[in-house]
Amino acid sequence: xxxxxxxxxxxxxxxxxxxxxxxxxxxxxxxxxxxxxxxxxxxxxxxxxxxxxxxxxxxxxxxxxxxxxxxxxxxxxxxxxxxxxxxxxxxxxxxxxxxxxxxxxxxxxxxxxxxxxxxxxxxxxxxxxxxxxxxxxxxxxxxxxxxxxxxxxxxxxxxxxxxxxxxxxxxxxxxxxxxxxxxxxxxxxxxxxxxxxxxxxxxxxxxxxxxxxxxxxxxxxxxxxxxxxxxxxxxxxxxxxxxxxxxxxxxxxxxxxxxxxxxxxxxxxxxxxxxxxxxxxxxxxxxxxxxxxxxxxxxxxxxxxxxx
Amino acid sequence: xxxxxxxxxxxxxxxxxxxxxxxxxxxxxxxxxxxxxxxxxxxxxxxxxxxxxxxxxxxxxxxxxxxxxxxxxxxxxxxxxxxxxxxxxxxxxxxxxxxxxxxxxxxxxxxxxxxxxxxxxxxxxxxxxxxxxxxxxxxxxxxxxxxxxxxxxxxxxxxxxxxxxxxxxxxxxxxxxxxxxxxxxxxxxxxxxxxxxxxxxxxxxxxxxxxxxxxxxxxxxxxxxxxxxxxxxxxxxxxxxxxxxxxxxxxxxxxxxxxxxxxxxxxxxxxxxxxxxxxxxxxxxxxxxxxxxxxxxxxxxxxxxxxx
Numbered sequence: 001x002x003x004x005x006x007x008x009x010x011x012x013x014x015x016x017x018x019x020x021x022x023x024x025x026x027x028x029x030x031x032x033x034x035x036x037x038x039x040x041x042x043x044x045x046x047x048x049x050x051x052x053x054x055x056x057x058x059x060x061x062x063x064x065x066x067x068x069x070x071x072x073x074x075x076x077x078x079x080x081x082x083x084x085x086x087x088x089x090x091x092x093x094x095x096x097x098x099x100x101x102x103x104x105x106x107x108x109x110x111x112x113x114x115x116x117x118x119x120x121x122x123x124x125x126x127x128x129x130x131x132x133x134x135x136x137x138x139x140x141x142x143x144x145x146x147x148x149x150x151x152x153x154x155x156x157x158x159x160x161x162x163x164x165x166x167x168x169x170x171x172x173x174x175x176x177x178x179x180x181x182x183x184x185x186x187x188x189x190x191x192x193x194x195x196x197x198x199x200x201x202x203x204x205x206x207x208x209x210x211x212x213x214x215x216x217x218x219x220x221x222x223x224x225x226x227x228x229x230x231x232x233x234x235x236x237x238x239x240x241x242x243x244x245x246x247x248x249x250x251x252x253x254x255x256x257x258x259x260x261x262x263x264x265x266x267x268x269x270x271x272x273x274x275x276x277x278x279x280x281x282x283x284x285x286x287x288x289x290x291x292x293x294x295x296x297x298x299x300x301x302x303x304x305x306x307x308x
Numbered sequence: 309x310x311x312x313x314x315x316x317x318x319x320x321x322x323x324x325x326x327x328x329x330x331x332x333x334x335x336x337x338x339x340x341x342x343x344x345x346x347x348x349x350x351x352x353x354x355x356x357x358x359x360x361x362x363x364x365x366x367x368x369x370x371x372x373x374x375x376x377x378x379x380x381x382x383x384x385x386x387x388x389x390x391x392x393x394x395x396x397x398x399x400x401x402x403x404x405x406x407x408x409x410x411x412x413x414x415x416x417x418x419x420x421x422x423x424x425x426x427x428x429x430x431x432x433x434x435x436x437x438x439x440x441x442x443x444x445x446x447x448x449x450x451x452x453x454x455x456x457x458x459x460x461x462x463x464x465x466x467x468x469x470x471x472x473x474x475x476x477x478x479x480x481x482x483x484x485x486x487x488x489x490x491x492x493x494x495x496x497x498x499x500x501x502x503x504x505x506x507x508x509x510x511x512x513x514x515x516x517x518x519x520x521x522x523x524x525x526x527x528x529x530x531x532x533x534x535x536x537x538x539x540x541x542x543x544x545x546x547x548x549x550x551x552x553x554x555x556x557x558x559x560x561x562x563x564x565x566x567x568x569x570x571x572x573x574x575x576x577x578x579x580x581x582x583x584x585x586x587x588x589x590x591x592x593x594x595x596x597x598x599x600x601x602x603x604x605x606x607x608x609x610x611x612x613x614x615x616x
Contacts, residue, residue: 046398050437052436088447090355099316121335121342135356139354
């Protein structure tokens with residue numbers, strides 16, 4: 001059985017002891033944080049998006065692809081409650097890709113850059129010599145916001161587990177036009193202290209599993225509380241779609257019961273926040289079904305190294 | 309006629325006025341520089357390397373590819389005389405790419421990371437769903453070294469034009485194993501003040517043309533002075549190879565005649581520095597051939613948007 005992306009990433013992370021004086025956060029979170037002197041630090045993320053995997057250029061426009069490539073990295077900035085600073089974009093162009101197509105892609109990048117105040121400051125344009133599909137890699141810098149960057153490994157037993165927005169069915173089109181929750185993450189951390197956070201890129205079941213693993217805790221999800229999107233309601237199994245579909249790009253976070261009470265009382269944003277469960281000491285993920293049964297919850301989200 | 313990469317990049321650069329308070333250096337140099345508060349700044353570069361374009365996995369090992377992907381970005385850090393801080397790597401994997409292959413790639417990345425003190429702090433692993441070749445995109449952060457980052461646009465009439473090492477024929481193998489001139493760039497800028505610098509990635513004729521265009525000057529290259537590599541001497545036209553072959557990853561820089569005199573006198577490094585010509589007020593590039601004739605020098609290096 002071939003390893004998962006998390007197993008490989010974990011192996012990579014164990015190969016070197018990074019200097020804690022300069023690498024404040026290393027491999028395994030949504031962004032890495034690097035000290036740059038004078039007490040300042042910067043965070044960085046990189047995302048590779050591929051034609052046929054993350055979008056399909058037979059149906060998606062290049063403007064949508066440019067937007068999505070920026071929005072995916074902006075979502076990483078949000079995942080740690082940090083403030084986007086600047087982005088660079090590298091592209092691999094298939095044969096026959098035209099100047100007009102590059103400008104359409106650029107327009108999508110700039111729409112996101114302007115909307116989220118994250119300028120494009122550089123890039124790299126390369127072309128396949130032989131046959132190769134379109135690929136784009138955006139790398140983005142951010143700086144800490146209202147709090148130290150919120151990591152995946154701080155969830156505590158008893159925490160409320162919350163998500164923004166609604167989940168599932170992103171593949172019906174939302175995955176190309178989602179709103180990265182940059183503003184919401186900063187608004188939340190201006191109000192309360194979070195213990196752990198990440199963005200939902202591979203599906204709630206897989207991403208909550210990452211918070212549990214990295215925090216050394218379990219979780220109990222209340223199925224009836226999971227906000228199922230309108231798109232997911234069109235699926236054969238809407239709950240499964242909300243639990244396992246990837247690319248929601250909503251925020252998943254945990255905080256103490258007291259802090260949750262405060263957040264619930266003060267949150268007046270059009271983007272809803274829903275408490276979907278609690279962090280437990282069981283060491284594994286479980287789900288309470290609407291009929292009261294408690295089942296194991298397996299990480300069945302998107303696996304980047306899945307074959308076939 | 310389709311536009312060159314420089315023309316497209318210039319068009320991109322003109323689409324937005326970047327805030328000079330935060331974006332200290334924007335699109336069009338080897339790296340962008342971003343202010344991060346407390347008087348500190350960070351630089352960023354991104355490089356996409358493609359199987360079949362920048363290497364050939366039928367003959368190159370994955371260790372070599374991992375090394376080269378880091379070394380290309382390290383060379384950008386050197387190009388502005390900055391100090392590498394950290395790198396992230398995103399990969400697009402073809403079907404059937406194994407765990408063992410990922411570890412070989414990682415070994416090459418880590419060899420460069422360790423040698424040049426630039427830790428790998430994160431990344432992204434993606435797989436093509438359909439057919440797609442191997443691609444890797446390394447993005448790298450650096451910080452200013454002994455001087456403000458040396459740009460491409462500062463060359464002055466009368467400057468000496470210099471290069472490190474020897475040029476041409478990199479395709480015979482050196483392009484996979486070159487030494488990015490990080491140490492040399494910092495040593496040079498500790499000794500003298502440079503007016504302009506970049507690294508030679510697309511060939512001397514094309515890269516010097518960039519310095520001339522961005523500085524609004526011309527240049528006269530002395531053919532007899534160009535350091536032709538042993539590899540280039542095996543070519544049918546060694547001078548042409550030295551002028552136009554890409555991926556030398558040597559430094560190309562300009563400085564005043566007085567500063568050149570100082571550098572020439574004190575430079576005791578095993579990596580040679582050669583004065584190959586001068587910056588002129590002609591507004592164009594020329595070359596003095598060994599027989600004394602002066603010809604126009606056309607940018608015939610590697611063009612990333614060349615088709616076919």
